Amino acid sequence: MADEKIKSPKIQATEQMKQLITEYYIDAKTTKLPEGSHKPICWITSGGPVEFLIAADVIPIYPENHGAMCGAARIAPGLAEVAEKMGFSRDLCSYARADIGGALTESGAIPGGLPKPDFLLCCNNICGTVVKWYEELARIFDVPMFLFDTPFIHVEKPEHATEYVRQQCLELVKFLEERTGSGFSLERFAEVAMLSVEAVDLWKGVLATAESRPSPFTCFDAFIHMAPIVTLRGTQKVVDYYKLLKKEMEDRVAQGVGAVHDEKYRLIWDNIPIWYEMRNLGNLFAENRACLVADTYTTAWAVDIRIEDPLTSMADAYTKVYLNISIDIMLEQLVELMERYEADGLVMHSNRSCKPYSLGQYDLSRAVAERTGKPSLIIEADMTDSRVYSEAQTRERVEAFIESL
C-alpha cells in the first residue's frame, strides 16, 4: 500500500514540542549563574514529584526520557554495552544500562551527554530498580541522593501510607533548601502545583479526544507528545503547549480527520513503547487499518492533584501511579480504558527491561478477555535494547492478531 495513503496527517504542534524540548536541554546544558556557579541540576525518575524541583528553581533531568531518546535514535545498545562490560547484567533495565553507559562516556542523544547532576531524586513508585540505579549514579557523580519512598498499594491505600509520603514531601523540602542554599517558598510551590494541575488536565483532554471515531491521533503520537508533561509539568510553557495540541486534536475531531486512514479496529497499548520501532510499528498497524487509541503508559501522567491541599494530594497521586498498584487494580483500570475507548483488543508489549510492567500480563490478558470478551496480543521486545527484538516475528504476530479480530 502506498505510504501516503496510510500515513496520518502530520501533527502541526510537533514542531513546537521539539523546540520546547530542545530549549529545555540547551538551558540545562548551558545554565550559568553570574558568580560562576550554575543553576542546580537534579536527575529525577520518571514518576518523581518534579513540582518540588520546579518550585525550588532546580532543573530536572530525566535519564528515562533521555533513555527513550537514545532508544529512538538506536544508540541505546551501544551505551548499554559500556555498562555490560562493567559487569551489569543484560537482564537489568536497558534505561539503567544505557544511562550508566552514557554517564561514564559523557555521550548519548544529547551532544556530550546529559548535564551532570548536583543531586538525585529517586522515587520508587515505578520500580525497585531505580533505587540501585540511582545509588550507582550517586557513586559515579559523588552526589547526594534523596529516596522518595512510595509504599506499594495491594488493595486499598492505607491512611498511614499517605501520611508517610506526605512527611517525605516535607523532608524533600528540607533537602532542597540545603542543596540550593535558599528557602523553599510554599507560595511558589502552590503556583507550580496549580500549573501542573492545569497541564495534567489539558493532557487528559488531549487523550480524551481519541475517544472519537476516527481517533485524531494514535498512541505512537502520544508517546512523542508526552515528553513535556513528563519533564516540565508545573511550567507555563507546558500549559501553553498542551493548549495548542488540544486545540489541534479538537479541530481534527470536528473535521473527522483520523490518524489512521479508514480506521477499522481500535486497540489499546500496554507498557512502555518500543522506542526504536515506533515508526515501523505505527505503519504496520496503520496498514492494517488498526489505530492504537489509548495506552496505559501516557495515562500514567494524568494524575489528580487537589489544589486546596497540594502536599497530601501529591503524596496520594504519586503513590497511586499505575506501576505501584496491584494487578487487580491494574485490571480495573485496563477494563475501564477498553470500555471508554471502545477498543476491539489489547496489545501488550512484554518488555524485557520492565519487570513491574510486564509481570502478570498473561493473567491480565486472560482477565480482560473474561471481563470484556476482547482478545490480547503479546509482543516480546525491549523498550530500547533492539538486540532482543525480532521484526519478522512481531509483524507475524500483529498481522495474525488483526486477521483474527
Place this chain on the structure above:
Amino acid sequence: MPVAGVDIGSLTAKAVVLQGREVLSTSLTQTGHNSRVAGRRALDMALDRMGLDEGSLGFIVATGYGRTAADFAGERITEITCHARGANRTHPEARTVIDLGGQDSKAIAIDERGKVLDFVMNDKCSAGTGRFLEVMASALEVELDDLGSLSLESTSPASISSVCTVFAESEVVSRVAEGAPKVDIIAGIHQAIASRIYAMAARIPTNEALIITGGVARNIGVVRALEQKFDTRIVVPEMPQHMGALGAAIIAGEHHE
C-alpha cells in the same frame, strides 16, 4: 477456475493449486536466499505438473515469512491464519493446531470454521523448531529424516534439560562423550522439544482435538513425545508441510468467488 496458495517459509517454499475442494497439484522447494524467487519457483513447479500457467489461475494468496516478497500474489495472509484454515479443511474436528516450522513453533486455538481464536509463538529462540533438529542431527551425524524412526528404538531416553539450541548441542556432545546410545539421545531431544511446546501451548486454551502441521510433523519421534506430553492422540495430516499453502489456496478460492 483453479486458485493457488504459496507458503514461503524460512527453509522451504510450498504451493498448492486448488479447484473447488480438490487439490490439483502441490510442490515443495528449498527457500534459499531469495524468497521471491523461491515462491515463484514453487508456484511454477505446481503449475507445470498440471500443465497450467499463471494466467489460468483465478487468484493467488501468499503466506509464510517470505510473503511480503511475493509480488505475484493478490493478497498476503499470515501463516497462522492459513495453517488454521488448512487444518480445518482436512480435519474439521481439530481445535488446536501445533505448527512446527523451520524457524518457529506455534500453537493455534481454532473454532469449528477454522477461525483463529488465540495463538502463541515461540520467543526469539529456535528450540523446538526444524532448525533445532537440523543442528542436533548434524551434531549426531545422522540424517534429519532418520531422527524420528531412530528415536522410537530408544528404551531409556537421555536427559536433555536445556531448551536453548546452543546449550542443548553441547549437552548432546557431552552425552555422546559419556557413551549414551544415539537413539536415547535423540529420544531425549524429542522429549525436550515436546516439553517446550507443551509449556508454550499451555498459555492458550487447548483441547484433545490436536493436529500437528509444519515440517517437524514428519518426525514421528516428536509426534510421539508430544502425544505423551499432551496425553492424547495427535493427528498428523497427509501433507503437514503443505497446510499453510492449502489454507492460502482456500482463502484464494474465497476471493475468486
